[in-house]
Structures are given as structure tokens and as C-alpha cells.
Amino acid sequence: xxxxxxxxxxxxxxxxxxxxxxxxxxxxxxxxxxxxxxxxxxxxxxxxxxxxxxxxxxxxxxxxxxxxxxxxxxxxxxxxxxxxxxxxxxxxxxxxxxxxxxxxxxxxxxxxxxxxxxxxxxxxxxxxxxxxxxxxxxxxxxxxxxxxxxxxxxxxxxxxxxxxxxxxxxxxxxxxxxxxxxxxxxxxxxxxxxxxxxxxxxxxxxxxxxxxxxxxxxxxxxxxxxxxxxxxxxxxxxxxxx
Amino acid sequence: xxxxxxxxxxxxxxxxxxxxxxxxxxxxxxxxxxxxxxxxxxxxxxxxxxxxxxxxxxxxxxxxxxxxxxxxxxxxxxxxxxxxxxxxxxxxxxxxxxxxxxxxxxxxxxxxxxxxxxxxxxxxxxxxxxxxxxxxxxxxxxxxxxxxxxxxxxxxxxxxxxxxxxxxxxxxxxxxxxxxxxxxxxxxxxxxxxxxxxxxxxxxxxxxxxxxxxxxxxxxxxxxxxxxxxxxxxxxxxxxxxxxxxxxxxxxxxxxxxxxxxxxxxx
Numbered sequence: 001x002x003x004x005x006x007x008x009x010x011x012x013x014x015x016x017x018x019x020x021x022x023x024x025x026x027x028x029x030x031x032x033x034x035x036x037x038x039x040x041x042x043x044x045x046x047x048x049x050x051x052x053x054x055x056x057x058x059x060x061x062x063x064x065x066x067x068x069x070x071x072x073x074x075x076x077x078x079x080x081x082x083x084x085x086x087x088x089x090x091x092x093x094x095x096x097x098x099x100x101x102x103x104x105x106x107x108x109x110x111x112x113x114x115x116x117x118x119x120x121x122x123x124x125x126x127x128x129x130x131x132x133x134x135x136x137x138x139x140x141x142x143x144x145x146x147x148x149x150x151x152x153x154x155x156x157x158x159x160x161x162x163x164x165x166x167x168x169x170x171x172x173x174x175x176x177x178x179x180x181x182x183x184x185x186x187x188x189x190x191x192x193x194x195x196x197x198x199x200x201x202x203x204x205x206x207x208x209x210x211x212x213x214x215x216x217x218x219x220x221x222x223x224x225x226x227x228x229x230x231x232x233x234x235x236x237x238x239x240x241x242x
Numbered sequence: 243x244x245x246x247x248x249x250x251x252x253x254x255x256x257x258x259x260x261x262x263x264x265x266x267x268x269x270x271x272x273x274x275x276x277x278x279x280x281x282x283x284x285x286x287x288x289x290x291x292x293x294x295x296x297x298x299x300x301x302x303x304x305x306x307x308x309x310x311x312x313x314x315x316x317x318x319x320x321x322x323x324x325x326x327x328x329x330x331x332x333x334x335x336x337x338x339x340x341x342x343x344x345x346x347x348x349x350x351x352x353x354x355x356x357x358x359x360x361x362x363x364x365x366x367x368x369x370x371x372x373x374x375x376x377x378x379x380x381x382x383x384x385x386x387x388x389x390x391x392x393x394x395x396x397x398x399x400x401x402x403x404x405x406x407x408x409x410x411x412x413x414x415x416x417x418x419x420x421x422x423x424x425x426x427x428x429x430x431x432x433x434x435x436x437x438x439x440x441x442x443x444x445x446x447x448x449x450x451x452x453x454x455x456x457x458x459x460x461x462x463x464x465x466x467x468x469x470x471x472x473x474x475x476x477x478x479x480x481x482x483x484x485x486x487x488x489x490x491x492x493x494x495x496x497x498x499x500x501x502x503x504x505x506x507x508x509x
Contacts, residue, residue, distance in 0.1 A: 042412070043416065044367070044411060044412075047351055050351075050354075050355055051354070051362075058355070069412070071409075071412045072408070072409040072412055074400075074405060074406065074409045075400050075405070075409045075410070075412050078399070078400065078402075078403070078405065085396075085399060088392075089396060092389065092392050092393065092396070095385070095389055096389055096393075096415075099383075099385060099386065099389060104381075107380060107381060107447060108379060108380055108381055108447060109348070109446075109447035109448060111348045111416045111417075111448075112346065112348065112379045112415065112416060112417035113415060113416075113417070114348075114415060114416045115393075115412065115413060115414065115415055115416075116347075116367075116411050116412060116413075116414050116415070116416060117411075117412035117413070144368065144408055195368060195369060195406075195408075196406070211406075212404060212406045213404065216406075216408070
């Protein structure tokens with residue numbers, strides 16, 4: 001078994017930490033739309049991303065032929081700290097791969113044996129009007145780390161290419177100036193307690209019950225894994241936070 | 243919102259702390275487990291189609307035509323609509339909402355990603371502890387059962403030390419048991435595999451499972467609206483054959499349920 005800080009591999013199987021291997025490449029763009037290629041994201045990230053339906057087309061979706069898995073940071077860290085579990089997981093991926101390779105495409109479909117964390121790649125053609133709405137949601141740190149990383153990285157690459165509109169792409173909470181994950185009292189999820197803690201970009205009610213007492217994604221994680229510094233919110237600047 | 247209402251909602255949704263699911267991993271074939279139920283629908287789809295179809299005609303007054311038209315006249319308009327002899331939009335006026343319980347996740351994704359003009363709302367893997375998730379595959383082997391149970395142990399491992407349900411999903415296969423609601427209008431349903439049933443479900447695992455869902459959809463619709471159930475069966479039966487059956491229908495041969503709706507004047 002080979003264990004590095006953000007990667008471990010054994011007998012052909014590879015596990016990666018969070019979004020460290022994420023790649024977004026801009027293929028082409030004009031005044032109204034952009035085409036980009038997303039690589040090294042888990043299947044569940046594609047499933048989330050592909051829920052977008054208006055002004056967007058997903059194509060060339062391919063699941064990795066190799067057993068490569070992008071695990072959430074929390075899970076990756078937990079596994080590499082426990083060598084016995086890590087070895088057991090690698091052994092299981094090998095058994096899973098053997099079974100997957102025997103699957104009959106017509107009668108059982110190899111996808112039945114893909115883990116949701118198996119890597120995939122795909123291309124997206126998207127109008128800016130569609131992307132703007134998507135960015136408002138997916139740049140928010142209350143979303144899961146890989147889809148958030150994907151959108152911050154795409155935003156940065158657009159800015160680097162001189163696509164001016166990308167500079168206006170910000171998390172939706174920046175428009176209202178309040179945390180819309182926890183602070184909005186009538187948000188339905190609050191009937192059940194919030195899932196995660198808020199990210200702290202805006203002030204919020206800290207007394208709300210949270211199932212998991214941590215932010216879903218953090219600025220630190222994005223800095224470490226995709227080397228992007230998230231711009232501070234007005235609230236963070238005024239209160240000298242981060 | 244009152245505390246007892248929140249308590250009640252949490253119990254119904256299964257998010258109440260005392261209702262944490264028990265660990266289980268049954269490996270089952272989809273056919274034996276999947277359920278489709280009609281949850282909501284247009285009050286009178288025949289009226290909706292009729293008034294849309296005859297919108298073209300009328301004088302300055304533009305009177306309500308449904309109460310003024312004979313039963314046979316209404317049936318002729320509906321038959322023309324279902325035999326694709328009118329503008330197609332009339333079928334967009336007919337809307338259904340379905341509950342689809344217990345399908346492999348990959349079939350939900352195939353449904354959501356390959357069918358247009360409908361909406362999907364599904365169980366959240368971030369919002370629920372799915373330690374109870376069954377696995378839905380055909381031709382299950384002993385090795386399959388062993389692999390999927392071992393994977394569930396890793397799901398449980400991911401939840402230790404306040405690990406989140408979101409993170410634990412890394413260990414669920416795409417064949418885990420998933421449920422959702424979707425809404426689709428009649429034009430979209432009949433165009434699921436090509437406009438006006440011009441295409442057929444492919445001979446692939448995913449498309450054949452999707453066909454199974456649409457056969458259950460048609461059965462649910464037929465229980466309320468037999469003529470529409472027959473029409474939707476065009477998706478897998480011969481198109482011409484079904485159209486001929488529809489063309490031959492008269493006020494004497496249509497079902498009693500359909501006749502009641504064609505005669506119904508109030509909403």
C-alpha cells in the first residue's frame with residue numbers, strides 16, 4: 001500500500017482526497033455560452049451537476065475504466081489514519097472490480113457495481129444565463145466540497161481567460177447579504193434542523209440544531225485542494241474574520 | 243411553526259432522532275420491489291385536451307365549448323388528439339405527478355438525464371441516513387451479497403465520529419435503492435423515447451428498466467383514465483395498432499370511467 005497526503009493506491013486501485021485531482025478545462029466560449037470539460041470528479045458530483053436542465057447540455061459522460069475513487073476529505077482522512085480499514089477497502093475494491101468486469105451489459109449493467117465515488121469525466125455546453133444561476137447555488141460553501149470546488153475552479157478559469165461575466169458570479173448569499181442556509185427562518189430544512197453548520201460567510205443563528213456540527217465546505221479546504229482564495233464577504237471584512 | 247407540527251413533520255419524513263434507520267442490506271431484483279403510484283393529476287384531462295384542441299375556432303364571444311358539445315363530438319376531438327391529428331400542445335395541458343419508490347439509483351439518474359420536459363424531486367443522500375439502503379440488481383450472486391454487505395460496513399465506518407451521511411455515500415453503489423417523485427405532462431410521456439412515440443426503448447439494461455417504470459405509469463393512469471392508459475401503451479406496443487383501437491372507439495364502447503368524465507360539466 002502506498003499512502004501519500006492526498007492519495008493512496010494499492011494493486012491498481014486509487015483513492016484521492018476530496019477535490020485534489022479535479023480538473024476543469026475551458027474548451028471554447030463566445031459572448032453567450034461556454035463549453036467546458038470536467039475531469040476527476042466522483043459520479044455523485046456529475047449526478048448533482050447534471051440536474052441543471054435549462055440552457056445547458058451535458059455530453060461525453062464517461063465513467064473511469066480504472067478503479068479510481070475521489071472520497072470526501074473527511075472519509076479519506078479517516079481511512080488513511082486506519083491502515084487496517086484502508087487495506088480492507090482496497091481489497092474490497094478489487095473484489096468489486098472483478099465482479100464489475102464480469103457484468104453482462106445487457107442484463108445487469110456494469111454501473112450497478114460502480115461506487116458513487118468512482119471518478120468520471122464529462123463535457124458541458126452552457127449559456128451564461130444558466131451558469132449564473134447555477135453559480136449562485138454551487139459557489140455556496142453549504143454545498144458539498146467537490147461541486148463547490150468545481151464551480152470555484154470554473155469561475156477562476158473563466159476570469160483567467162478574460163470572460164468578464166465570471167467576475168460577477170458569486171454565492172447567492174452575497175446578493176442578499178445574509179446566510180440563506182441557516183438564518184432564513186422559513187427555509188423548509190430548518191423544520192428538521194440544519195444538516196450542517198453554516199460556513200460563517202454571513203452572520204447566522206447559532207442556536208439552530210445541526211445534525212453535523214461543521215460546515216460542509218470551508219475556504220481552507222478550497223485553498224488547500226484547488227489553490228483558490230475565496231474572496232471575503234462584506235461581513236467577514238467588517239468583522240475581521242478569516 | 244408549532245413544536246408539535248415540527249415533531250409530526252420530522253416523524254413523517256423519518257428525520258426524527260428516535261427514528262434512525264436500522265442497518266440492513268437486502269439484495270433484490272428491481273421487478274420485485276419497485277412501486278409506482280399516481281399522486282396527483284389534472285381534474286379532467288379530456289376537458290383540458292378538448293378545450294385546447296378547439297381553441298382555434300370561435301367568434302368574438304369565444305364561448306366555453308365543453309358544455310355545448312355532444313358526447314360524441316367531444317370523443318371525436320379527443321380521438322383526433324390521441325391519434326396525432328391535432329396540434330400536439332393540447333396534450334401538454336394534461337399533467338400527472340408520480341411517486342416512484344425503490345429503484346436502483348442508476349435508473350433514477352437515467353430517467354432524470356434522458357427524459358425531457360418533466361420535473362424530478364428525489365430522496366437526498368445528504369439528508370438521510372441510508373444505512374438501511376437495499377441493493378437492487380438482477381441475477382444476484384453470493385459474492386454480490388458479500389460485497390454489498392461489506393460496503394455497508396464502510397458506510398457505517400464513515401458515520402463514526404459524527405461523520406456525515408453525505409460523506410458516507412462514497413461507499414454506496416449506483417445500484418442502491420432510491421426513490422423519487424416526478425411530474426410529466428401527457429405530450430412528454432408519449433415522447434419519452436421520441437416525439438409522439440416515434441422511438442422505442444432500447445434493448446439495454448437501463449432502458450428496459452425505464453420501460454418497466456413507464457408500464458407501471460400507464461397502469462396507474464389507466465386505473466383513472468382507461469383511454470389515456472391505452473394511448474400511453476404506444477410506447478411499447480405498435481403505434482398503428484393502438485391508434486386503430488382508439489379510432490374504432492365510440493360512445494358505446496369507451497369505458498364507463500371515461501364516459502363519466504366526458505359527460506362531466508363541472509370541474
